[in-house]
Amino acid sequence: MRFRHVTAALAALALAAVAALPAATAGAGKVTTVKVANGFYTPGAKTIEQGTKVRFKWIAGFDLHNVTVQSGPARFRSPTQAAGTWSHKFTKRGRYVLYCTEHEDMTMKLTVKKR
Numbered sequence: 001m002r003f004r005h006v007t008a009a010l011a012a013l014a015l016a017a018v019a020a021l022p023a024a025t026a027g028a029g030k031v032t033t034v035k036v037a038n039g040f041y042t043p044g045a046k047t048i049e050q051g052t053k054v055r056f057k058w059i060a061g062f063d064l065h066n067v068t069v070q071s072g073p074a075r076f077r078s079p080t081q082a083a084g085t086w087s088h089k090f091t092k093r094g095r096y097v098l099y100c101t102e103h104e105d106m107t108m109k110l111t112v113k114k115r
């Protein structure tokens, strides 16, 4: 059982390394900012080019929020926090719906188009 657990952890690490590769080789891309406000993201819809890094900036408040993929070609989840920033580079094209798991009606649409 212990061996299986370690193997799974190693497999996860290997997958993470492979997932990080395109981001590392894509070069210096664009950076854009989305604000995480209390109950909504702003803008609520955005189109970016593949390889763009989105810097999510929390408007400091009492509520905890995160940025999680509800649907889309890649999965990720930010930490749940009340302030600060978190960045994600979008390497997979397609339409994403992002939401906050703490407030399920808090969503935004993000389209990643070909560079």
Ligand SMILES: [Cu+2]
Residues within 6 Å of the ligand: 039, 063, 064, 065, 066, 100, 101, 102, 103, 106
């Ligand atoms: Cu929230």
